[in-house]
Amino acid sequence: MSAAKDRVRLWLRLLKVVRGIEQELRDKLRREHNTTLPRFDVMSALSRHPEGLKMSQLSGVLRVSNGNVTGIADRLSEEGLVERMAVPGDRRATVLRLTKAGQAEFAAQAQAHEDWIDDMLKGVSSEDARAMAERLQAFAAAAEAKEDRKKEYAHAQ
Template identity: 60%
Template sequence: MQSDSSKDRLRLWLKVLKATRAVESEIRESLRQDFTTTLPRFDVMAALNQHRDGLKMSQLSGVLKVSNGNVTGIVERLVDDGHVQREKVPGDRRASRVRLTDEGVEEFARQAAAHEGWIDQMFDTVPQEQVQTLSDALDKVAKQLESEGRDG
């Protein structure tokens, strides 16, 4: 028999999932309308922005937790747009390293600033004193699952 707290946690999960899907949908639409880009492209640029020296394609896939095949097409489009450059890895003729170009850094900065504004606006109904509490609670869940080796 399930306890009331168990049912409350299930309802919490469903609300987190619903909110996540709604926020992601809004972000996807805003990126499409405001920047003619996609969330996966934004995610690739965000990862490369965090690793300014660049990443091998396999490392990029690992950071994003997606397959190499998924990343390859996205990187190709970003190269075509002039936002990412690809270079050979010395001593490994099959591997290439990708990094943001100067133009890519500038474009990502524009997109990231808009993204932050969208998130701020979407979460402005959450009272400031609850923001850290909610953040800490979700962080506890993630850390618990990571420590148990269940982070995907």
């Protein structure tokens, strides 16, 4: 079998595994925490930035459009899980950050998320998990560097 076919087979298997895990996480978040994966992702990003993030920064961290984040932020704010703060000197900008209630809710969701993934991947040893993660990180870094080179070349033209 050719290397190209091996790589396509790898891609298809990765995709199948990721989609299956993602669907299970979506179902569990909905059933057990009455939330969605995008809401979880927003709260996760904000939990890593306790000082808060501007909407544009949050969109960048999540790699989605501002429009996608705005509706989620509105609902989280209405529920008292996120607060909006004005940015001094910029009337149009607001910073979002988790409230104390948001921090507590996210901590519970994050622990459940970790437990679910640990259970779903229990057949993978810690050593194998680390090795696979390192390989995937190296692959992602190489792909990102290649994309950066393409952008630099296009910009130079």
